[in-house]
Amino acid sequence: MKQTINRRSVLRAGLATSGAALLASFPRAGAFAQEPEKPTEIIVRAWGGEWVEALKRGVSDPFTAKTGISVRHDLTEDNEIQPKVWAAVDQGRVPPIHINWDTTTNATKSALRGVTVDLSDLPNLAGTTDLAKPVGLDGYPIVNTYGYVYVLAYRPEAFPNGAPKSWKDLLDPRLKGRVAFYNDGIGFHFPAQVAGGGKLEDIPGNMQPAWDFIAKMKEQKPLLGEDPDFTTWFQNGEIDAACTISTNALAAKRNGINLAWTIPEEGCKFDTDGLWIPKGLPENELYWAKEYINFAISKEAQQVWLDGLGLPGVVPGLTPPEGLAGDPSYPTKEEDFKHLIRISSKVQVENESDWFAKFKAIMQG
Template identity: 25%
Template sequence: MSRQINRRNILQGAGATALAITGICKPAIAKTIRGTGELVVFDGGGVWGEAQRKAYFEPFERETGVKVIRNPRVETGAVRASILAGAPRYDVAVAAGGVTPGFERDGLLMPIDYQYFEKEDLEAFTPIATSKYTCPHIVYSLISVYSKAAFPNEAPKTWADVWDVKRFPGKRTLAGGTWGPTAAAFEIALLADGVDPAKLYPIDWDRAFKSLERIKPSILKWWTSGAETSQLLIDKQAVIGSAWNGRVFGAIEEGANLGVSWDQGIIQYDNWYVLKGAKNAENAMKFLGFSARADRQAEFAKHILYSPPNANAFKLIDPARASLLPTNEKVRGLQIVQNYDFWSQQTKGQDNERYAVSQWEAWISGVR
């Protein structure tokens, strides 16, 4: 089964036909998922973490009796190291769709036990299906965000506008390449340099770094957490940045005077997965089945504007709110789907994710 999201199926939207799950498992109706003990979960922090807590962590704890321990996110390398050391940081974690293929190839994940999932939930996962090792968590978009106070008349729309410091003066905040594919630093650098979206891949590394070199003097900070961009703009330290749509709209809902542009947004998705050696593996599988429910995903979308992968959840979401999700009909055609096939390939003997990080570290240190 493919775990990739591509332009064709994302444009089909929530009404797309769910991919078959035959061969992965024989799902049974999970009438009860009660248990004992603990579960150590990945907490995304900020608005994301709060949405996880309200929709998944606390309800799961109440329903099952399993104590949920929330651990904050760390870099992918640290998660990998914890598994290799035989002391996985989490039982259930979250990673971008471009990261998990490398974990799978290296034998760092546990196969998901789908007996705890409801059949109707499994069949409704679209446009991204479940796989042997991963269960989709969210679909989201990395978009440009700006201070409305700084630009009350003409606002930046494209990544080229973000790079245009004469027309839109002020400090920027972007995610660094230490995130690999997750923050799309290389894609947006190429788009800013005028690359046709249809020709983004394979990534021209040299051209991307030349583009990054142009914007580097205007970077206040290469952000390291999803909540930073909004805060830096609110504090008037920066005027433009990149951010995930859920983080931005969370700040706007709290009164932040920010504007966004969906033009050339990078559509991405995250997966739940169970780390090899997880001490609470059975509870982890029960949690994944619980998180796959349409009502849980609809509740999650009430607190942060990330699209639910279970299409049945849309039936439970207010239409006005559903219109703000990144896969809604009005904006999905403006965006570009990140190519996880490319990110799972290799350059010079390294996964592109690791290659990108190594090249970024060399560049930021001035030796590339």
């Protein structure tokens, strides 16, 4: 789950920090004369499955090797950790995590609430593309780290006539009980609006076409879950199609499952995730949390991390993962975004909770 039209086209002034200086000291006001005391560990909230494994390989393990600081991954879901972090900051307590790996929409809610630390002083921001900058916010209360597409992933053997051309193809009776979505419908609301005969420009004012189409999809008795579930379901042969982030389909394919993905005629949602730090950390822990995020937006870290996820990063010159160069799920040029649906962060922040509740109400009704 935002960005300006040319968000990937222009480098901000300056060059990327060289690999030898990835963990350079920060020239901040009130900066330490020398490196502050290192905590035993820092805690990074993350998603499970292939997601945390990729983060571990590309960012966390190398960070530990460079600094000696252990990284613990808290796999509490992003929507569950949010109120805990907010409460800690509001009450002046030390937050339960050092870094939140979050959807940009969720992170924007936290930024607007005033619980995030500004990250504008990260040296490696100088070498990132426009995708790294959160749109509509001052400074960098969040650093976007990559983009992704909610594709229609499918088993080719279940679609012998070729890739499904429309989301409506999932209404085929033979797919009953064999289709999957996120349990809050994220990624599916916008294509459902088009598939239901509505217009994207009517979002959020009139989304009845989306709800009507989702009600039809409910009759298919879809499986509902989170990121690790999709990979497992495909691997176990439990589903034939899903609206999911391409990373989950790629993980199943890398594990030997015959899987493909497509962008149907109604389009697919494009979004970003990012990293942010809650207020209230001890100064030395804040310093090293910033160093972690600074490393995460280096070319060295992004190349390994995002190769594992199969996603386009915020540093130019990354080598696409094998087989993904030119893939519609791996947009890098402006023309690649032609069939992707991008809705502003402001609209999503103001309405996403209601959309999630509406989707759940339909599916549980």
